[in-house]
Amino acid sequence: MTTAEYNQCVQEWADALFRFACKSIGNEDDAKDVVQQSFVTLWEKRDEVEILKSKSFLFTVAYRRCMDIHRSRDKIRDDTMLQEAPVYPLQGYDLKKILDRALNTLDKQSRNLVLLKDYEGYNYEEIAVLTGLNLTQVKVYLHRARKSLKTYLVSRERII
Amino acid sequence: MQITEQNIEELILHYIDGELDPATAEDVLEYAGKHPKFAAMLEDYQQTVLSPDANMMYPDKEGLLRPEITAIPFRRRPAWKFSMAAAASVLLLLSVLAIKHIRNREEIPTAGKIAKSHTGPAQIAAPILPVIPEPVTAKHNAGINNMTRSPHRNNRPAANIQQGSATQISQPKPQKQPEIVPLPSQKVMRIPQEIELNATMAAVISPQAETAVPARQNLPEWLPVREEKIDVVNELVAQFKEVKERFEEGGRTLKNASFALKIGDKEIGFGKKNHN
Numbered sequence: 001m002t003t004a005e006y007n008q009c010v011q012e013w014a015d016a017l018f019r020f021a022c023k024s025i026g027n028e029d030d031a032k033d034v035v036q037q038s039f040v041t042l043w044e045k046r047d048e049v050e051i052l053k054s055k056s057f058l059f060t061v062a063y064r065r066c067m068d069i070h071r072s073r074d075k076i077r078d079d080t081m082l083q084e085a086p087v088y089p090l091q092g093y094d095l096k097k098i099l100d101r102a103l104n105t106l107d108k109q110s111r112n113l114v115l116l117k118d119y120e121g122y123n124y125e126e127i128a129v130l131t132g133l134n135l136t137q138v139k140v141y142l143h144r145a146r147k148s149l150k151t152y153l154v155s156r157e158r159i160i
Numbered sequence: 161m162q163i164t165e166q167n168i169e170e171l172i173l174h175y176i177d178g179e180l181d182p183a184t185a186e187d188v189l190e191y192a193g194k195h196p197k198f199a200a201m202l203e204d205y206q207q208t209v210l211s212p213d214a215n216m217m218y219p220d221k222e223g224l225l226r227p228e229i230t231a232i233p234f235r236r237r238p239a240w241k242f243s244m245a246a247a248a249s250v251l252l253l254l255s256v257l258a259i260k261h262i263r264n265r266e267e268i269p270t271a272g273k274i275a276k277s278h279t280g281p282a283q284i285a286a287p288i289l290p291v292i293p294e295p296v297t298a299k300h301n302a303g304i305n306n307m308t309r310s311p312h313r314n315n316r317p318a319a320n321i322q323q324g325s326a327t328q329i330s331q332p333k334p335q336k337q338p339e340i341v342p343l344p345s346q347k348v349m350r351i352p353q354e355i356e357l358n359a360t361m362a363a364v365i366s367p368q369a370e371t372a373v374p375a376r377q378n379l380p381e382w383l384p385v386r387e388e389k390i391d392v393v394n395e396l397v398a399q400f401k402e403v404k405e406r407f408e409e410g411g412r413t414l415k416n417a418s419f420a421l422k423i424g425d426k427e428i429g430f431g432k433k434n435h436n
Contacts, residue, residue, distance in 0.1 A: 003228045010224045018218035032220070039224045099210060117177060118210035124179060143173045149208035 001046040001054065009054045010039060017062050020115050024066040026104060034069070038062045059120065060130050063112055070108040095153075102152035110145035117142060163191045168198050176205045227424040243410060251403050258396050 001009075017038055021031035038061040042049060049057050103111055113131070116122045122130065128138045161184055163171060171188045174180050180188065192199045218224075422428075 003226050007225050007228070010221060014218040014221050014224060015216070016212070019212050019216045022216060032218070035218055036224065043226065095207065096211075099208070102208075103210065114210060119212045121178075124177070142177065143170070146173055146176065146205060146208050150204045153207055154204060 001042075001049055001051055005051045005054075006043060006046055009042065009051070009058070013055055013058050014039070016120065017058055020059065020119055021062055021066055023100075023103065023115050023119075024063075024108070024112050025069050030069055034062050034065045037065055056126070056130055059116065063116070063131055066112060067108065098153060099149070102149045105152060106145050106148060110141045110148070113138060113141045114145045114149075161187065163187055165198075168192075168195075169201065172198070172202050172205055175202075176209060229423050240410070240414065247403060247406050247410065254396065254399055254403065261392060261396070 014035060017035045018031055021034040022028055025031060025034070038058050041061045042054065042058055045057070103114065106114065113127060116127050116130065124135055124138050124142075127133070127142075128135050131138070133141070161171075168188070168191060171180070171184070172192070175185055175188050188202075192202045
């Protein structure tokens, strides 16, 4: 990968990486660090990474870095926490905000998979390669996350 | 695929994730259309699909970029490369021709070469005039011994060394011999024929040897040789001068040339004219 191709990757994928990291770890400063570290890694490995695989390389690095941050924070959320999540009254019906809150109730693994699926459009196999999980695990995590989100949204609609 | 109440939810999840083939997706939609309960489920799951926030952008994208360095040497007069290459080629060709010419000259027997093979290289380098050395006496040897006993043993005078070599005296440890008697065998007398030959050689290799053709003809085994003109050499010298002048002219032009370095968006110029 040449310097020009690297700069092209910055222009194309920096925003998507930042959105993914920001939604995954919920902190802009940490998300900036994740993006920066991802591109530093890409620059160091630019002789080995082809331009066509640069996006998956960047998201792999960012995903692992986000998981490290989650582990360091030791904020593990599971479905039981979803049941205990506080219910805040909303001003009006804003599905996007409700969905963002619902996303924050997911465990870190499920949240990352949903983000990779919905934000970047990766299929099950690509997500399995990117995260190091097998195909069955990806399906289980994703379907469980969808059910949790649906449950959260349905309960909100009832309150509203 | 048979769609039942047991597998419809899983199929709906696959449909939401876009993982179903078109035919199966059509079956799922048809099944949900027939069952309002699963149609509501499909709608609920469709609401769980996230959409990226386009307003969320990385703030310091410029800080991630790396500078692209592009060097553009010799922006002006790019044809100079060809001139330099042509001059180098001419110089190389002339060098090869000169070496070939010199080798051809060496293959032709000359008077000096014949004399060299006859008398040996030592006499060519330092022609010995017909000098008959004086007989070595005890007094003379004593003088040599005194010189070798002096504190400056390593700096013996050259004249002394020449004298010793001329008389061919070999005395590795002279201090062990208190008295040195004259040695008759050390008298070296040159035969008249050799003396005559040396005189002839001195005349041949002297600076006036070019005009001393009759002297060369007196050499034994003298053969008529081809007298070469030095016009070819003069021509080569003239060609070298021409090449040298072309190089000097090129150097002057090169001093006037300029080039620029492009680092990212910035361009730094060198030479008489800046490109900033």
